[in-house]
Amino acid sequence: MSSFWNDIKKPILALAPMEDVTDTSFRELVARISDPQCLHILFTEFTAVDGMNHPVGKERVSERLIVSESERKILAEKGIKLVAQIWGNKPEVFHKVACEITEEYDFDGIDLNMGCPVKNVVKQGSCSALIDQPTLAQEIILATKEATHLPVSVKTRTGIRQHDTDRWISQVLETKPAAITLHGRIQKQQSDGLADWNEIAKGARLRDELAPEIPFLGNGDVLSYQQACDYTKEYGLDGVMIGRGIFHNPWFFNPEERAYSKEEKLQQLILHTRLFERNWSGKRNFNILKRFYKIYTSGFPGASKMRAELMNANGYDEVYQLVGAHVDCSVYN
Known part of the structure; x- marks a missing residue:
């Protein structure tokens, strides 16, 4: 069955789901500064179906599926799709949670995480552990597809201890997912070494x-827009999903590669902080933002000093005061 995945002009470019990264605040920031011809799909953070199915834990876990009104408006204006990514290992729970997501939220698709390499997750038999449990993996895909009219895609890896691409991808394809994203590392590598694009x-x-x-x-x-376009052609793909490359350049999804000024970088730092404060104050730890501050404080005189000061900041007001000496912070009030 055709879906929005088939309607996007190639190369399809997406920002990968990332823990404590792709929340509604960061997604909105990336969407705001990206060319909609170069960014087509955003994903939520990883969301555990067991947590969503727990009477007590659901409230906290469901925070990962929050979409702010301002993000929703930007995505609608630019035509960018938003997909909820879920993980677990019980087909019946996937079915139940997929029904709830379809009925209670407004996502464009559901993605199944069969690639996360984190050891304690793999020990549970979830995510990349499913590569060695193909029957269970197929049951999960089919159960999710049965539960929703939304397109169900799969993100996975090439193997666990060694590349097993032929066997594994053939088994995934049997279930006819809406799309497949293949990361070119095995689970054992975690994030080490290089991705093998020949396996992809x-x-x-x-x-x-x-x-x-x-x-x-x-x-x-993949570290640049041009590299994403080149790899799509070179390796015979429909597109590329960007993960850590966004930390090298939050303006990744633009055709023009250029140097961004100190003012532009600091304005994005303030915007990101305002969005995070608006969405998460009292709910999420302020210190999560510090991993992002490193993105915006580089490539200009005094950047390292400012970065060190931001790492020692204890709250939003300290950030606004520090950065406000260099750029107008009131624009994002």
């Missing part, structure tokens, strides 16, 4: 043979 290409060739209608994206070590 191998998965795409299987797709060509078995289910050519299914969009196939690659993921791993």
